[in-house]
Amino acid sequence: MKNIRILLAEDDNNLGNLLKNYLAAKHFDTDLFINGELALEAFSTEQYHLCILDIMMPEMDGLTLAREIRTVNPEIPIIFLTAKSQKEDVLEGFRTGADDYITKPFSMEELLYRIQAVLKRSASSVSGRKEDLYTIGKYNFDPVRQLLIFEDQSVKLTTKESELLELLCRHKGDILERNFALKSIWIDDNYFNARSMDVYITKLRKYLKKDPDVKILNVHGRGYKLIA
Numbered sequence: 001m002k003n004i005r006i007l008l009a010e011d012d013n014n015l016g017n018l019l020k021n022y023l024a025a026k027h028f029d030t031d032l033f034i035n036g037e038l039a040l041e042a043f044s045t046e047q048y049h050l051c052i053l054d055i056m057m058p059e060m061d062g063l064t065l066a067r068e069i070r071t072v073n074p075e076i077p078i079i080f081l082t083a084k085s086q087k088e089d090v091l092e093g094f095r096t097g098a099d100d101y102i103t104k105p106f107s108m109e110e111l112l113y114r115i116q117a118v119l120k121r122s123a124s125s126v127s128g129r130k131e132d133l134y135t136i137g138k139y140n141f142d143p144v145r146q147l148l149i150f151e152d153q154s155v156k157l158t159t160k161e162s163e164l165l166e167l168l169c170r171h172k173g174d175i176l177e178r179n180f181a182l183k184s185i186w187i188d189d190n191y192f193n194a195r196s197m198d199v200y201i202t203k204l205r206k207y208l209k210k211d212p213d214v215k216i217l218n219v220h221g222r223g224y225k226l227i228a
Contacts (some may be wrong), residue, residue, distance in 0.1 A: 003029070009033045009039035011056070019032075052081060054082070055061075055081065055089065062080060066093070067096050077121075080093045080108035141169060150211070157207075160185065
């Protein structure tokens with residue numbers, strides 16, 4: 001994991017320094033910021049491979065920071081740290097484009113596992129392509145550049161959106177099993193990841209609505225089907 005740069009935004013100075021020192025011992029180059037505004041300023045000028053963001057921070061909270069980061073780089077992996085246990089807060093994190101979350105208190109080993117899993121997914125999303133271009137009705141989808149193209153317009157997809165759409169394209173006309181998709185993209189098929197996938201399916205449907213012949217159908221008890 002050498003040469004991996006992490007942006008860490010955590011307003012608890014003790015926890016922040018503890019995490020930074022632990023990650024340094026695991027050979028991650030980590031920059032710590034005590035609020036969202038400082039983190040965003042650094043992100044705008046420096047190059048990072050992963051962001052770890054506390055949700056509750058002064059100046060700018062983690063959810064707002066994630067949205068700002070996504071406007072600069074829609075592909076960079078984001079992990080949320082949260083002391084909140086409400087399902088709605090976790091789902092809001094996924095809606096902003098989070099790749100994973102971890103609830104305080106947590107073990108350092110669990111955080112390391114989640115970092116490694118997110119980085120592995122991010123790397124494989126580029127290296128594991130089956131095709132350079134997919135045709136979906138009147139759309140063209142470029143999974144390498146993560147672009148969904150309709151006539152003269154294009155939408156830049158996030159890594160998760162692109163991975164999920166590519167799975168749907170590979171199974172076009174057939175059922176994409178929910179558990180298969182969850183374990184392929186999110187590694188774990190737990191409740192929160194399943195709800196996160198539902199959020200991304202909703203986003204993909206909005207992107208594809210310009211062609212009425214393109215639909216992502218729910219197959220009750222099994223998964224989804226892309227038809228065009």
